[in-house]
Amino acid sequence: MNIILIFIAATIVNNIVLTYFLGICPFLGVSSKIESAVGMGLAATFVMTLAATVTWLIYHYILVRFNVPFLEYVSFILVIASLVQIVEMFIRKFSPDLYRALGIYLPLITTNCAILGLTLFMVLREYNFLESIVFGFGSGVGFTLVLLIMAGIREELEFADVPEAFKGAPLTLIISGLLALAFMGFSGIISTS
Amino acid sequence: MSSVRLYMEFFKGFWKENPAFRQLLGMCPLLAVTTSVINGVSMGIAMTFVLISTSIVVSLIRKIVPNQVRIATFTIIIATFVTIADLYLRAKFPPISKELGPYVPLIVVNCIILGRQEAFAKKNPLYRSFLDALGMGLGFTLALLLLGAIRELLGSGSILGIQILGTWFEPWVIMILPAGAFITLGFLIALMNVIDQRLKRTA
Numbered sequence: 001m002n003i004i005l006i007f008i009a010a011t012i013v014n015n016i017v018l019t020y021f022l023g024i025c026p027f028l029g030v031s032s033k034i035e036s037a038v039g040m041g042l043a044a045t046f047v048m049t050l051a052a053t054v055t056w057l058i059y060h061y062i063l064v065r066f067n068v069p070f071l072e073y074v075s076f077i078l079v080i081a082s083l084v085q086i087v088e089m090f091i092r093k094f095s096p097d098l099y100r101a102l103g104i105y106l107p108l109i110t111t112n113c114a115i116l117g118l119t120l121f122m123v124l125r126e127y128n129f130l131e132s133i134v135f136g137f138g139s140g141v142g143f144t145l146v147l148l149i150m151a152g153i154r155e156e157l158e159f160a161d162v163p164e165a166f167k168g169a170p171l172t173l174i175i176s177g178l179l180a181l182a183f184m185g186f187s188g189i190i191s192t193s
Numbered sequence: 194m195s196s197v198r199l200y201m202e203f204f205k206g207f208w209k210e211n212p213a214f215r216q217l218l219g220m221c222p223l224l225a226v227t228t229s230v231i232n233g234v235s236m237g238i239a240m241t242f243v244l245i246s247t248s249i250v251v252s253l254i255r256k257i258v259p260n261q262v263r264i265a266t267f268t269i270i271i272a273t274f275v276t277i278a279d280l281y282l283r284a285k286f287p288p289i290s291k292e293l294g295p296y297v298p299l300i301v302v303n304c305i306i307l308g309r310q311e312a313f314a315k316k317n318p319l320y321r322s323f324l325d326a327l328g329m330g331l332g333f334t335l336a337l338l339l340l341g342a343i344r345e346l347l348g349s350g351s352i353l354g355i356q357i358l359g360t361w362f363e364p365w366v367i368m369i370l371p372a373g374a375f376i377t378l379g380f381l382i383a384l385m386n387v388i389d390q391r392l393k394r395t396a
Binding site: 018019020021022023024025028070071072073074077078081112113115116117120121124163164165166169170171172173174176177178180181184 | 217218220221224225265268269272273275276279280294295298299301302303304367370371372373374375376378379380382383384386387390
């Protein structure tokens with residue numbers, strides 16, 4: 001039960017983009033076409049799930065055991081960067097098709113604050129191993145969902161007549177605000193249970 | 194000639210290349226911690242500290258770092274200074290550290306800092322990099338301050354915790370919520386665009 005709750009919370013209620021403002025850069029930059037939103041979302045979900053798994057193991061079996069939790073940030077960022085690199089090499093070798101689809105988005109993910117943010121939240125909330133994996137996967141799904149919605153809206157926006165000053169970033173931000181407002185409607189799902 | 198340029202190195206961060214409003218970098222702390230002025234400014238100071246320290250170190254070692262591993266090197270330098278800033282905040286200002294939560298460690302992946310190293314510190318001498326980092330850091334702090342002030346004033350009717358608007362004022366709860374952050378920033382950037390257009394027309 002707890003695990004289902006964590007998944008729903010991470011995907012919809014406490015969406016990583018709309019409530020924690022993580023991963024805003026790709027959200028504003030990439031989400032103008034649906035295809036690229038799907039690619040970015042898939043790549044991010046994959047890396048997020050892996051990153052949550054690996055950093056949990058490192059935090060609990062190395063940093064806590066040897067009593068060096070202050071190395072948390074340095075080690076997490078290194079793990080994420082090398083993870084992305086390994087995943088990239090692995091995919092290129094074993095699935096060239098997938099590599100072509102995800103290719104350019106993978107390196108971008110290293111600097112995606114959503115990944116590091118997710119691992120920090122995981123430590124802060126003291127999730128156990130299984131919960132961390134579900135949390136990582138759920139956040140990835142939530143990120144993909146919002147990226148897709150945004151891409152859909154922006155494709156339609158191309159035909160809209162927008163005042164000069166609001167073109168580009170300002171309008172995207174205001175739409176995100178309205179989306180965040182809409183997602184707040186889901187907050188009842190968890191608090192009542 | 195060169196003194197004029199030095200002066201520009203410092204001031205470009207405030208308006209022309211303001212990292213928050215112009216380059217749209219560092220969005221996550223900008224939106225997340227600006228629910229009040231004090232949070233925004235503390236974040237700005239932490240960012241400025243990390244940015245200046247990293248720029249100094251990167252500028253000093255710029256000739257000995259091989260090009261292939263530069264990003265990894267910069268990231269580790271940034272992460273080290275962020276750890277210092279985080280531990281300092283936790284020891285000296287526990288309430289603020291608690292409010293900012295994971296957004297202090299998230300400075301590590303803030304694109305402003307890595308961006309300045311790539312765009313500036315790795316190819317410029319020490320004093321120029323220092324001025325650039327100081328200007329960018331203060332420009333970003335200014336953006337945090339502005340956003341924090343607007344959201345605190347409209348969202349709780351106060352500034353720096355002091356009640357400014359009277360009891361007649363019904364706080365706009367939305368300004369404190371995530372949605373308010375997005376919308377306020379959107380309007381601020383639009384306002385900046387309008388001012389720029391006016392300036393261009395008169396020039």
